[in-house]
Amino acid sequence: MGEVIVITSGKGGVGKTTTTANIGTGLASLGYKVVLVDTDIGLRNLDVVMGLENRIVYDIVDVTTGNCRLKQALIKDKRFEGLYLLPAAQTKDKSAVTPEDMKNLTGELKAEFDFVIIDCPAGIEQGFKNAIAGAEKAIVIATPEVSAVRDADRIIGLLEAAELREPKLIVNRIRPLMVKKGDMMGIEDMIDILAIDLLGVVPDDESIVVSTNRGEPAVLDNNSRAGEAYRNIAKRITGQQVPLMNLEVPDGLLHKFKKLLGFK
Amino acid sequence: MSLLDFLNRFFGKDNTTSKNVAKERLRLVLVHDRANVSPQLLESLKEDLIKVISNYMEIDENALEVNLDSSDDSVALVANIPVVRMKRINGEVEEKIG
Numbered sequence: 001m002g003e004v005i006v007i008t009s010g011k012g013g014v015g016k017t018t019t020t021a022n023i024g025t026g027l028a029s030l031g032y033k034v035v036l037v038d039t040d041i042g043l044r045n046l047d048v049v050m051g052l053e054n055r056i057v058y059d060i061v062d063v064t065t066g067n068c069r070l071k072q073a074l075i076k077d078k079r080f081e082g083l084y085l086l087p088a089a090q091t092k093d094k095s096a097v098t099p100e101d102m103k104n105l106t107g108e109l110k111a112e113f114d115f116v117i118i119d120c121p122a123g124i125e126q127g128f129k130n131a132i133a134g135a136e137k138a139i140v141i142a143t144p145e146v147s148a149v150r151d152a153d154r155i156i157g158l159l160e161a162a163e164l165r166e167p168k169l170i171v172n173r174i175r176p177l178m179v180k181k182g183d184m185m186g187i188e189d190m191i192d193i194l195a196i197d198l199l200g201v202v203p204d205d206e207s208i209v210v211s212t213n214r215g216e217p218a219v220l221d222n223n224s225r226a227g228e229a230y231r232n233i234a235k236r237i238t239g240q241q242v243p244l245m246n247l248e249v250p251d252g253l254l255h256k257f258k259k260l261l262g263f264k
Numbered sequence: 265m266s267l268l269d270f271l272n273r274f275f276g277k278d279n280t281t282s283k284n285v286a287k288e289r290l291r292l293v294l295v296h297d298r299a300n301v302s303p304q305l306l307e308s309l310k311e312d313l314i315k316v317i318s319n320y321m322e323i324d325e326n327a328l329e330v331n332l333d334s335s336d337d338s339v340a341l342v343a344n345i346p347v348v349r350m351k352r353i354n355g356e357v358e359e360k361i362g
């Protein structure tokens with residue numbers, strides 16, 4: 001029996017879809033059977049991030065309305081044998097799917113797959129309620145910004161109210177140089193404020209843009225820093241102990257200057 | 265200001281760095297967010313307060329108010345608890361005050 005994990009954030013645009021694609025692909029590359037479920041109805045995106053947009057025939061609403069069988073709607077990944085995508089509907093109404101539908105759907109999927117990863121839409125309305133309905137674990141994405149952290153805090157409260165205990169945090173788009181200069185909250189700051197366990201840290205990285213352009217998740221690019229971070233996160237999800245990757249930046253100007261002047 | 269202070273400020277290592285401003289603002293806003301999101305929290309605090317205070321005095325439970333009050337840089341828990349009658353230290357005999 002597989003595990004159902006929802007990727008959520010409250011605030012939009014902080015990296016839920018990017019993270020779903022990369023964690024899913026990362027787990028598949030480790031040999032697991034994985035299905036990614038896009039629940040962002042009306043704003044379908046996971047298909048393009050995965051580079052699978054040309055293969056879509058049916059979508060999640062076709063499944064919940066009985067228009068097709070679940071197996072018919074699953075799109076097979078180009079790269080990995082055990083990786084599938086269930087796309088969101090692009091034209092239908094959000095209310096076409098209910099939390100009850102999602103419980104049934106995820107129940108059926110986890111009988112077949114090791115991991116069912118759910119890409120949640122932004123916000124706390126119907127789409128969020130659908131996305132978490134069948135989930136057993138939750139990963140909260142936040143960027144080191146006041147608005148994203150505030151929304152993450154709200155989401156953590158809602159997850160706990162829905163009995164999704166102990167959500168894990170991924171800090172996305174961190175910029176080590178800005179943290180060092182005191183112009184961006186660091187990992188400790190965010191853990192301190194949100195008081196949840198850290199699952200991983202993903203640096204702000206141009207390779208994410210490049211990989212999204214190509215529809216090839218960065219986790220497959222050995223030269224990508226963000227890809228390395230996602231490989232580590234995938235391993236942690238399987239229970240491996242992987243230390244946080246080194247985000248250290250070389251000595252800054254202040255440090256060199258202090259040394260020069262004999263402080264330190 | 266020493267040279268090191270100056271350098272720290274100049275290079276953004278003091279309390280007024282935007283990161284520390286962000287943390288402080290978040291700390292305050294989350295006090296309110298968390299209280300507003302779960303009104304049960306203040307309700308159950310109220311009930312616990314009544315239990316504890318009732319050991320020492322009789323209070324008007326219906327008029328009891330507990331709120332979060334905030335100024336620019338701090339949040340305070342403000343309670344208004346009307347006392348009806350005080351208990352004696354030995355707790356055996358009650359005496360009306362008002």
Ligand SMILES: Nc1ncnc2c1ncn2[C@@H]1O[C@H](COP(=O)(O)OP(=O)(O)OP(=O)(O)O)[C@@H](O)[C@H]1O
Pocket residue numbers: 009011012013014015016017018019040045120121122172173202203204205206208209212226
């Ligand atoms: N670590 C990163 N480095 C650089 N760019 C990133 C990173 N993570 C995400 N992005 C970019 O940020 C944008 C938003 O990412 P994404 O679509 O994954 O967010 P989302 O949370 O799914 O958004 P929505 O709430 O709209 O569904 C994309 O353009 C993506 O390429």
Ligand SMILES: [Mg+2]
Pocket residue numbers: 016017018040045119120121
């Ligand atoms: Mg998205």
